[in-house]
Amino acid sequence: MTTEPARPVPSSSAGASRRVQLDEESGTVMLRTDRGAYVLRVDRAAGTVRHVHWGASLPLADAVSLPLWSENDNSFAGRWDGTEEYPVDGGARFAAPALEVRFADGSSPVEPTVQDVVLLEGDHVAVLLRDCTRPLAWHLHYRVPPDGDVLERWTEFVHTGAPQDGDVLLVRYASAHWPLPQRADWRLSAVHGGWSAEGHLERSALPVGETTLGSRRGHTGHHANPWIALDPQDTGEEHGDVWVVALASSGSWRITAQRTAAGRTGVLAGEGHEGAELRLRPGGRHRTAVSLAVHSSHGFGGASRSFHRHLRAHVLPHPQELRPVLYNSWEATWFEVSEDNQIALARRAAAVGAELFVLDDGWFRGREDDRSGLGDWTPHPKRFPRGLRPLSDEVHRLGMAFGLWVEPEMVNADSDLYRAHPAWVLHLPDRTATELRHQMVLDFSRPEVTDWALGWLRRLVTENAVDFLKWDFNRSFTEAGTHAGGPDARRVHVDHARGLYRVLDQLRAEFPQLRIEACAGGGGRVDAGILSRTDQVWTSDNTDAVDRLRIQHGFSQLYPARVMSAWVTDSPNPLTGRTVPLRFRFHSAMAGVLGIGGDLTRWTDAELAEAAELVQVYKDIRAVVQRGEQFRLLPPGNGPLTAVQYVDEDRTVVLIWRPSTAYGPPEPPLRLRGLEAEARYRDEDTGREWSGATLMAFGIPLPDLPPGDCASALIRLRRGW
């Protein structure tokens, strides 16, 4: 994903790019993806950029002559509402704007004029706009990555004035407005939820008006995730049109689907929320987060696969690597960690085939429970009297990588750090500093705070040969004002996450071998922004293998299995009390990046042997799961069975779950997807063979599932036997 400003190239090369085409005369810009096109037209006379088309591929010659949506003709209507690429608050515009400002004299109307259209290196075009008299310019950036169907957009604001012009307050500063084509009706899909219940997918009709999802919590949130999908009400998992818009941001955010009474629909996506304003000083710049979007004519599944491919190829820092099988001690020892109990767990974890051992919370000074210690990042003298190095060495000797839990953005009041720096937390001097989970948020928009974090993280990683960090974040913002105060005091809703990014970027640059798992009390910070700096995410604190099917289904709408960390934990599950067979727990976790999080010292020899066998099976299929194309064959909750298929080159894996049983007619064969109709496929476990055509048209006979609740099966097929 683009993270650095692009360099202008000579205008003589304008129009030459394969994926960005420019027709100077009409002002038409065409962005081509593998299977589609996005077209806009720069109207210099009117000082605006109008939207023309987003969907299937078209010839440039047609795009140039396509008519624009006609202007409204009465004195009560917004002239261009819903048809502009970046609507501002100003002129005859009444829909929610992408840009709203407050100039130094308190006025707000913006009057745009087009400065230029610049083709930049890397299939990237920028439309440069500015206010006709006031000191503000904004540049609309569009980039088409070299492959795939995802488009990237962001906006850069520049205060072009001098000190006497005063500051410009950015009140709304969306990354992009994505206008949609005209359809009779629209349906909106998004995920909702909460802690331990992330990713619940819901679809509902899109009403006329503004429908906003967002986070005012300073982090991405468990309750929603920064993407929405819109379809014309008749799209299915594998057929029909869908448009998806996402935001690569880890702070507060807002995505608004806006449907006007005049029949125009578009999506605004940006950081911040109402009241979280940004002040631009003379000469100052602000570049928004990237908004990603895709159109698919292959249904929701097609859109998900496009995003998965894009995130794997262009966003993740180490896309070629396979994620290791992890062991994490949290649910085994909670806060009661010690060198002895961790070594005992590590030995068992290595014996069942884990490749990475992660020591979770509780290892540092003052951390008896969740009331104290955060901020004091040196080993707990009683629990680790010799420090962490002996454990790290033993883990390495056992052939595993060593990982450690940290929560750098937080502090407990009962810590030496807080006693020394009480002003480092988000606070307002005359307000109560609200504690949640007995902790407060350190203000990562302040360089002295991020410098401090980098200092101890460097030491910790170096001294203990740490290969992996689980980076946690266990509460939302309150009293979120910066120490600087003033009119943009709430910019911390945007700037904290940017401070976090700087720390992660620096740490990665200094320790290229270090891998990071993002976590925020489970899935509270899952987004394309954090994924451009981390290797995987902890999906949810809910490790119940049945609940996970729904959470993972929601997760997969945007994010690939390659980053979805999933553990096999003890039964009954500590959160839900549900008893689930070991095989089902493994099959549920094998749908992502397999980990184990149970108390292995209490597992029987038979359980450990079964676990070792299932870890081997996962290692055999993991390349298919982690690199393959994913097909959601049967979604959870729509019948007795749930099934997911992965296809990678010549191999196919299918996971089938039946969480609860009910008497009824036998289930029909399971129709597979994404195979070659002419090829032969052989079941690697039973030896049976079918053609791809049979598997897709008739289906594969379901394997015998054990009787009772929580039954599951895994099918491995290989092409070309």
Ligand code: DGJ
């Ligand atoms: C929340 C995480 O999601 C858990 O996995 C665990 O690391 C705890 N925090 C530790 O406090």
